[in-house]
Amino acid sequence: MHDAHPGRIWRRPMTARDPEQEHRAATPLELLFDLCFVVAVSQAAAQLHHALGEGHAGSGLIGYAMVFFAIWWAWMNFTWFASAYDTDDAPYRLLTLLQMAGVLVLAAGVEAAFTQYDFALITYGYVLMRVAMIAQWLRAAKEHPEGRSTSLRYAGGIAVVQVGWLLRLLLPHPWDYAGFAVLVLAEIAVPAWAELRGRGTSWHPDHIAERYGLFTIIVLGEVILGSLNAVQSGFSEHGLSADLVLVAVGGLVLVFALWWIYFAGQNTRLPSTKIALTWGYAHYLVFAAVAALGAGLEIAVAVAEHHAHISERAGAFAVAAPVALYLLVMGLLHALTRAGIIATGWIIGASIVLVLAAAAAVEALHLGGAVLAMGLVTAAGLALNLVLTHRRAVRG
Numbered sequence: 001m002h003d004a005h006p007g008r009i010w011r012r013p014m015t016a017r018d019p020e021q022e023h024r025a026a027t028p029l030e031l032l033f034d035l036c037f038v039v040a041v042s043q044a045a046a047q048l049h050h051a052l053g054e055g056h057a058g059s060g061l062i063g064y065a066m067v068f069f070a071i072w073w074a075w076m077n078f079t080w081f082a083s084a085y086d087t088d089d090a091p092y093r094l095l096t097l098l099q100m101a102g103v104l105v106l107a108a109g110v111e112a113a114f115t116q117y118d119f120a121l122i123t124y125g126y127v128l129m130r131v132a133m134i135a136q137w138l139r140a141a142k143e144h145p146e147g148r149s150t151s152l153r154y155a156g157g158i159a160v161v162q163v164g165w166l167l168r169l170l171l172p173h174p175w176d177y178a179g180f181a182v183l184v185l186a187e188i189a190v191p192a193w194a195e196l197r198g199r200g201t202s203w204h205p206d207h208i209a210e211r212y213g214l215f216t217i218i219v220l221g222e223v224i225l226g227s228l229n230a231v232q233s234g235f236s237e238h239g240l241s242a243d244l245v246l247v248a249v250g251g252l253v254l255v256f257a258l259w260w261i262y263f264a265g266q267n268t269r270l271p272s273t274k275i276a277l278t279w280g281y282a283h284y285l286v287f288a289a290v291a292a293l294g295a296g297l298e299i300a301v302a303v304a305e306h307h308a309h310i311s312e313r314a315g316a317f318a319v320a321a322p323v324a325l326y327l328l329v330m331g332l333l334h335a336l337t338r339a340g341i342i343a344t345g346w347i348i349g350a351s352i353v354l355v356l357a358a359a360a361a362v363e364a365l366h367l368g369g370a371v372l373a374m375g376l377v378t379a380a381g382l383a384l385n386l387v388l389t390h391r392r393a394v395r396g
Contacts, residue, residue, distance in 0.1 A: 012089045014143040016202040024207040026214055029096060030082060033075075036100040038218050040071045040107035041291050045226065047114040049295040052318050053308040063114045066180060068288045070106060070122060073187055074099070074129040076280055077158075079211045080191070081133065084201035085140050095132045102129035119176075123169055127162050134158050150194050150201060157190035188281065195273050205270040212283055216262055219287055220255055223294035227251045230301035243304035246368025251297040253375030254323060257382050258290065261330050264386070270337065279336060285329045292322040297371075304367050312362045316370045320359035323374055324352045327381070344385055351381035 017024075044067045051060025078099060086092065102125045109121025134155045141151035161183060168179040195201065231248045270276040296318035302308040303315035331348035358365065358373035365373060 010090045012087045014085050014087050014092075014140050016144055016147060017084055017086060017204060019202045019204050021204060024204045026207070026210055027082075027086065027088060029088065029093060030079075030211065031214070033078065033096060033100060034215055034218055036103050037071060037075045037215075038222055040103050040110065041068075041219055041287070042222050042226070043107045043110040044068050044071065045222065045291040045295045047110055048292060049226075049298045051114060052295065052299050052314075053302055053310065055309050055314075057314070060114070063117075064292070065288070066119075067110055067113055067122060068291070069184060069284065070126045071103070072284050072287055074103065074106075074126060074133075075215070076283070077130075077133055077191075080201070080203055080208065080280070081136055081140075083203040083207045083211070085136070085144070091139070092136070095136055098132040099129045102126065102132065117173070120169055123165055127165055130158055130162050134162075147201060153194035154190065157186075157193060161186045161190065191277060195277070200273050203276070205276070208270060208276065208280070212280070213263065216286065216290065217259070219290045220259055223255055223290060223297065224252075226294040227255075227297045227301070230298040233301075241304065243366060243368035244301065246366075246372045247297065247300045247304055250368070250371035250373070250375040251300075251319075253372070253379055254293065254297075254319075257375065257378040258293075258323070258326055261327070261378075261382055262286075264334075264382070275336060279333060282329055282333055285325060286333070289322040289326040289329065293319065293326070296320075296322055300367055300371055312367045312370075313359070315367055316359035316362040317356075319371055320355050320374055323355050323378060327352050327355070327378070344388060347381050347384055347388075351377055 044064055047067075048060050048064045051057070051063070078096070105125030105128060106122050107125070109119070109123075109125060112118040112120075113122050137151045137155035137158070141148045141155065144151070164179075164183050164186065168176055168183060171179045227248065231244060270279060296315075299308060299310070299318040300315045303310065303312055308315065327348055331345070354377040355374045358370045358377060361373075362370040
């Protein structure tokens with residue numbers, strides 16, 4: 001643990017944290033940092049909601065994927081750095097503040113990215129966050145000689161890619177898409193290059209798992225808030241309809257089931273850097289799917305209240321698609337980490353098929369019934385997995 005002496009708060013040597021430290025928990029600064037990022041997540045989900053509601057699914061999904069990558073990648077990089085080198089002194093806190101400012105700049109640019117395809121403000125906010133990370137890695141290189149080569153690899157790799165992001169703003173459309181894809185691959189390659197070729201950073205497995213879990217809860221909270229606002233708006237205008245009630249109940253069941261699925265794997269194991277990076281990278285799809293579910297539920301409410309310019313079928317699939325993606329990815333992650341739950345392949349496959357089938361049968365079920373059916377199917381798959389897992393444990 002850190003030295004609790006009050007005089008050390010201003011400056012502590014940035015040495016590697018102990019990866020075996022007991023009771024390593026998320027800090028108040030990390031939680032405040034997460035809340036700033038959720039502002040950006042909510043902006044991305046809101047713009048996806050508007051795009052889907054106007055019938056612009058293609059451009060909306062592309063914009064959402066691009067914006068969400070910037071949010072998720074900056075969050076993930078800070079999280080892993082903090083797990084290895086959190087000194088919690090004044091320089092560390094101030095650089096974290098700079099990253100929080102960067103994500104708020106990014107959030108301010110989300111609407112322009114969706115409506116005008118203007119990624120300038122998002123890029124500036126993203127680069128600001130990454131410049132702060134470069135400073136953190138350079139400090140680690142200076143003050144922790146044993147990890148200097150790895151820290152310099154991180155700092156150098158991140159710096160080169162940031163130049164690329166700024167130059168991408170000069171590319172004409174559609175070459176900017178190609179530039180985005182290349183830079184995403186470059187960003188993802190930096191940790192693998194730094195960690196696997198140099199001396200690995202001393203990230204804490206339990207701390208990393210907790211940080212991801214807490215962020216998942218916060219994003220699920222945004223889904224609940226967005227759904228509540230949508231239902232409240234619909235109720236105030238047209239009163240309580242059967243479809244509105246069923247969408248609200250089905251959405252709540254879905255959120256609760258997705259939460260249970262995630263945290264059923266409490267014994268998540270990250271035994272190696274390679275597995276940990278795979279697990280961490282896959283959470284792009286987990287976080288994006290959860291936030292997209294919030295947009296989908298708001299779309300379902302709008303369709304039920306005849307406010308959207310899309311069909312009931314499109315509204316149903318706006319809910320079903322992110323749920324199906326979440327189930328698929330979480331099944332793979334539980335299998336990867338041997339969490340012992342939601343790893344029964346046929347149950348996952350059947351749940352995904354039935355969720356999509358409920359969306360396809362929206363004419364017969366009506367939209368509210370389809371959303372409720374998705375929630376019940378997801379909950380039933382979870383329950384069956386829990387029963388089978390319990391029986392395997394009893395048999396030894």
